[in-house]
Amino acid sequence: MKKFLSLGLIRGLIWQAIGTAVGMGFISLIRVLLGMDVWAVEPAAVFGALVGAFSFLGGVGILTDWFRWAQGKETTDELDDSHLGWARYFGPSLDHKVIGIQYLIFSLFLMLVGGSFALIFRTELAEAQMQFLSPDLYNTIMSLHGMIMIVSILLGVAAFMNYLVPLLIGAKDMAFPRLNSFSFWIAVPAGIILLSSLLTGGFDTGWTGYPPLSARAPLGMQMFFLGVSLAGYSSILGGLNLIVTVMRYRANGMTAFRMPIFVWSAMATSLITLTATQLIGLSFQMVMLQRLFGLGFFDPIKGGNPILFQHLFWFYSHPAVYVFVLPGLGIISELLPVFVRKPLFGYRWVAMSSLGIALVGFLVWAHHMFTSGMQEYLRVPFMYSTMLVAVPTGVKFFSWVATVWRGKITFAVPMYFLLVGIVVFLLGGLTGPPSAVVSSDLHLQDTYYIVGHFHETMFGGYIFPFFAAIFYWFPKMTGRRLSEKLGKIQFWLMGPSFIIMSLLMMRIGLLGMRRRIADYDPTMGFQPYHFTMTVMGFITGLGVLVFLYNLVTSWKNGELATDNIWNSRSPEWQVPSPMPVHNYDRDLEVVGEPYDYGLAGSHYVAFKGGK
Amino acid sequence: MKHFAIVAPLVLISTWLVHTGLTAIGLLPVEASLQAVSIDAQIQIQLWLISFLFSLIVVTLFYGLVVFRRRPGETGDGAHIEGSTRLEIAWTLIPLITVLVLAYLGAQSLRDIRRVDPSAMEVDVTAGQWYWSFAYPDSGVTSDTLYLPINRQVLLRMNSKDVIHSFWVPQFRVKQDLVPGQTTELRVTPTLAGEYPLLCTELCGTSHAYMVAKVKVVSDAEFAGWISQQTTAVVDPVVQGRQLSQQYCAACHSVDGSQKVGPTWLGLAGSNVPLADGSSVLADEAYLKNSILNPNLNIVAGYSPNVMPSFSGTLDDAKVSALVAYIQSLGK
Numbered sequence: 001m002k003k004f005l006s007l008g009l010i011r012g013l014i015w016q017a018i019g020t021a022v023g024m025g026f027i028s029l030i031r032v033l034l035g036m037d038v039w040a041v042e043p044a045a046v047f048g049a050l051v052g053a054f055s056f057l058g059g060v061g062i063l064t065d066w067f068r069w070a071q072g073k074e075t076t077d078e079l080d081d082s083h084l085g086w087a088r089y090f091g092p093s094l095d096h097k098v099i100g101i102q103y104l105i106f107s108l109f110l111m112l113v114g115g116s117f118a119l120i121f122r123t124e125l126a127e128a129q130m131q132f133l134s135p136d137l138y139n140t141i142m143s144l145h146g147m148i149m150i151v152s153i154l155l156g157v158a159a160f161m162n163y164l165v166p167l168l169i170g171a172k173d174m175a176f177p178r179l180n181s182f183s184f185w186i187a188v189p190a191g192i193i194l195l196s197s198l199l200t201g202g203f204d205t206g207w208t209g210y211p212p213l214s215a216r217a218p219l220g221m222q223m224f225f226l227g228v229s230l231a232g233y234s235s236i237l238g239g240l241n242l243i244v245t246v247m248r249y250r251a252n253g254m255t256a257f258r259m260p261i262f263v264w265s266a267m268a269t270s271l272i273t274l275t276a277t278q279l280i281g282l283s284f285q286m287v288m289l290q291r292l293f294g295l296g297f298f299d300p301i302k303g304g305n306p307i308l309f310q311h312l313f314w315f316y317s318h319p320a321v322y323v324f325v326l327p328g329l330g331i332i333s334e335l336l337p338v339f340v341r342k343p344l345f346g347y348r349w350v351a352m353s354s355l356g357i358a359l360v361g362f363l364v365w366a367h368h369m370f371t372s373g374m375q376e377y378l379r380v381p382f383m384y385s386t387m388l389v390a391v392p393t394g395v396k397f398f399s400w401v402a403t404v405w406r407g408k409i410t411f412a413v414p415m416y417f418l419l420v421g422i423v424v425f426l427l428g429g430l431t432g433p434p435s436a437v438v439s440s441d442l443h444l445q446d447t448y449y450i451v452g453h454f455h456e457t458m459f460g461g462y463i464f465p466f467f468a469a470i471f472y473w474f475p476k477m478t479g480r481r482l483s484e485k486l487g488k489i490q491f492w493l494m495g496p497s498f499i500i501m502s503l504l505m506m507r508i509g510l511l512g513m514r515r516r517i518a519d520y521d522p523t524m525g526f527q528p529y530h531f532t533m534t535v536m537g538f539i540t541g542l543g544v545l546v547f548l549y550n551l552v553t554s555w556k557n558g559e560l561a562t563d564n565i566w567n568s569r570s571p572e573w574q575v576p577s578p579m580p581v582h583n584y585d586r587d588l589e590v591v592g593e594p595y596d597y598g599l600a601g602s603h604y605v606a607f608k609g610g611k
Numbered sequence: 612m613k614h615f616a617i618v619a620p621l622v623l624i625s626t627w628l629v630h631t632g633l634t635a636i637g638l639l640p641v642e643a644s645l646q647a648v649s650i651d652a653q654i655q656i657q658l659w660l661i662s663f664l665f666s667l668i669v670v671t672l673f674y675g676l677v678v679f680r681r682r683p684g685e686t687g688d689g690a691h692i693e694g695s696t697r698l699e700i701a702w703t704l705i706p707l708i709t710v711l712v713l714a715y716l717g718a719q720s721l722r723d724i725r726r727v728d729p730s731a732m733e734v735d736v737t738a739g740q741w742y743w744s745f746a747y748p749d750s751g752v753t754s755d756t757l758y759l760p761i762n763r764q765v766l767l768r769m770n771s772k773d774v775i776h777s778f779w780v781p782q783f784r785v786k787q788d789l790v791p792g793q794t795t796e797l798r799v800t801p802t803l804a805g806e807y808p809l810l811c812t813e814l815c816g817t818s819h820a821y822m823v824a825k826v827k828v829v830s831d832a833e834f835a836g837w838i839s840q841q842t843t844a845v846v847d848p849v850v851q852g853r854q855l856s857q858q859y860c861a862a863c864h865s866v867d868g869s870q871k872v873g874p875t876w877l878g879l880a881g882s883n884v885p886l887a888d889g890s891s892v893l894a895d896e897a898y899l900k901n902s903i904l905n906p907n908l909n910i911v912a913g914y915s916p917n918v919m920p921s922f923s924g925t926l927d928d929a930k931v932s933a934l935v936a937y938i939q940s941l942g943k
Binding site: 068123134135136139189204205207210214216217218300301304305307327329340341342343345346347348349371372373376379380383384387388390391394395397398399400401402404405407408409410411419422423426427430431433434436437438439442443445446447507511512514515516517518519521522524582593596598599 | 638639640646649650653657660661664665668669671672675678680685687688689690691692693694695698699702703705706710711713714716717718720721723724725772773776777779781784785786787788789790791792795807810811812813814815816817818819820821823838867872879901917918920
């Protein structure tokens with residue numbers, strides 16, 4: 001019990017509860033002093049949640065070192081918490097590998113929650129008419145599915161960037177270990193606040209939170225806005241940290257075009273999170289203020305403009321899609337040469353294509369608004385800019401195919417997931433242009449076609465590469481490997497079922513199925529499609545359960561794998577697994593190209609000196 | 612070169628198969644407007660491109676996976692090929708030109724869709740939670756069904772009373788949001804007589820899924836007949852109330868005793884209604900009127916406040932009275 005209570009996470013949760021109560025009490029105190037009614041739910045809840053979030057950080061101990069610095073006291077950088085065993089994952093740590101795994105665990109937890117929500121409302125949709133959900137509960141769960149999955153993906157992306165980038169560039173840690181720890185831990189109370197919207201009346205706006213609907217939704221809306229705004233700090237600070245790390249802490253000899261390709265995609269991703277995340281925070285906070293203080297940003301009666309919100313929102317939320325997929329595409333480019341046993345075709349072009357996607361991604365946001373009622377002529381330039389995204393994306397596909405060509409291809413579970421990732425992302429990519437062209441988008445906007453297209457980009461660009469990466473780097477994290485057999489079962493459960501589901505989504509969308517509806521007209525003939533999609537959804541979910549079983553059993557009893565089991569050239573595989581606490585105990589120098597498979601006698605890195 | 616000679620025909624065959632398959636299953640609803648013709652032409656072009664690119668990548672990829680797989684007993688690596696600047700430039704420039712052409716064609720199509728017919732008939736569309744209402748300024752008629760004469764362009768001038776809604780008739784293809792505080796416009800030229808659903812495609816709260824209206828495309832003569840019938844008919848308040856209720860109320864209130872978002876109207880008038888605060892109230896005319904104009908005043912036990920919007924700006928006295936008359940006709 002004492003050990004349990006000493007866990008950082010538990011301390012944080014207790015402090016968060018206390019902080020929330022104090023914050024709520026503070027608002028009531030002010031109201032009493034001003035002679036108003038004591039109790040006002042919304043301001044009290046919002047302020048309480050805000051104070052609770054920072055109390056959580058205090059409780060975990062994330063802020064301690066910074067307070068000590070402010071007082072002029074010494075702190076230690078040599079925080080070796082490996083003696084703590086599993087408990088180190090539940091408390092503050094300065095080790096990027098521990099933080100990476102913390103991100104990973106929390107991301108998987110949220111993925112389970114968000115995925116369960118999807119299965120709940122998919123079950124409701126299996127038949128026309130409402131069966132067991134009310135329309136309001138349906139809307140809440142559907143909306144939360146969206147945002148929880150987005151936060152889960154952001155955390156999963158952060159997991160791999162944190163765990164891998166210092167290893168790949170030969171650094172001891174991230175540039176700012178305390179900021180790194182802060183970035184992770186702020187996401188925990190943010191996630192709790194986001195989930196609390198389920199218990200505070202829910203909300204019915206979808207993850208986009210468009211006003212005026214969000215300005216009149218129940219209290220849960222505020223918890224949603226606040227949770228997302230706080231999670232935004234995680235993204236912004238994580239991006240900053242990563243950019244500095246890559247700029248300043250690369251091994252000797254690692255010039256820009258000798259960096260592992262994943263590092264390029266992590267840089268492109270971080271440039272987006274560092275500079276765009278503010279806009280979604282801003283747009284959400286403006287609605288929060290509109291609700292709390294009656295400021296009329298988006299209220300037409302007060303001279304506000306609802307469409308302004310959409311511009312601010314999509315200025316982040318479109319590039320955010322590239323935050324979700326660029327790391328996944330980077331993983332495909334990183335791992336494909338290892339399994340194909342051949343250099344990555346056109347390394348520089350692939351590297352530049354990530355930056356190209358990130359850059360063009362900033363110029364396309366209004367393609368989400370072709371039917372919104374914004375200035376009509378704006379639709380044409382945004383159509384052209386959106387179409388440009390296809391060019392660097394195409395470069396990636398062609399380069400992958402050319403990498404495979406004349407290789408000596410080996411098949412292991414990571415390769416399976418890479419391949420299904422490529423095919424599914426291709427489906428997602430090819431179904432994009434019809435919705436980028438204004439005139440065809442007038443038919444497609446806000447239909448199930450878009451739902452199918454979007455889920456294909458997410459599964460192809462994130463989910464499948466993410467599983468490939470876990471299977472690939474799990475031995476580096478634990479010294480054991482995941483079961484190949486269970487991995488293949490998971491692949492055959494998830495791959496085909498997802499592809500069928502997404503194709504059916506697009507099919508009924510083209511025929512007239514709207515997105516975000518709790519119920520549909522049985523006379524439109526969609527019922528068999530919906531039923532099939534629900535079954536496929538559950539099979540996909542079953543695949544995830546198989547994965548979890550694999551994860552837990554292999555962590556304890558998996559086959560030992562301390563060597564370079566994939567025969568990779570990458571520096572992290574040149575030292576035994578699991579990775580030592582301080583990464584590389586000898587200086588590491590880059591002496592060759594990262595992906596020169598097939599070139600006899602060549603090496604990527606060399607280690608200098610003895611221990 | 613041998614491999615390319617095999618892959619190239621395979622890609623072409625696959626392209627044809629994918630395109631034929633997709634076309635054969637019928638991807639789109641019936642084409643019922645001039646604008647739909649232009650949009651479907653775009654989708655046809657895109658379909659060829661999708662079929663080709665899908666085949667090009669997938670067939671080449673899987674051909675490579677099979678032919679270049681490591682066979683049992685082999686240990687070596689693949690060929691050491693780092694890249695080809697010529698190829699990279701080719702597969703940057705060709706897609707670039709392709710997408711620019713696609714966007715150009717899309718812009719042309721947008722121009723066609725928006726082409727103004729000066730003799731277009733105007734209809735004022737109003738949307739609110741959760742109803743559609745159509746006013747014909749030429750004749751003063753208001754309706755819950757959008758009647759449109761065939762082969763004549765209609766200019767829809769659209770407003771929202773509360774939150775953002777969106778106008779979509781799948782058979783017309785075109786879509787436009789209705790934004791509170793501004794008037795948005797949409798032009799449609801129906802070309803096929805029939806009845807189609809008008810669907811709200813922007814999530815607008817609890818009963819969004821049920822925010823549906825009918826669109827009837829009819830001949831000029833039928834349209835003229837409908838207008839004159841609407842302008843001359845002396846309406847029984849109960850009949851008028853039923854029409855209004857289908858437009859404004861039926862998404863949430865049933866008239867057969869079944870449960871929807873709000874309480875049913877069957878047997879409501881004259882009954883004693885239990886309220887959320889524990890008291891109860893007689894459902895007389897004053898109560899019913901109040902419930903339409905100030906829904907948060909008396910919350911029925913088991914229901915939440917703030918779900919039903921007030922109709923005080925939407926329905927005038929005569930309409931409220933007609934609705935009450937209709938509810939009373941369903942009462943005890």
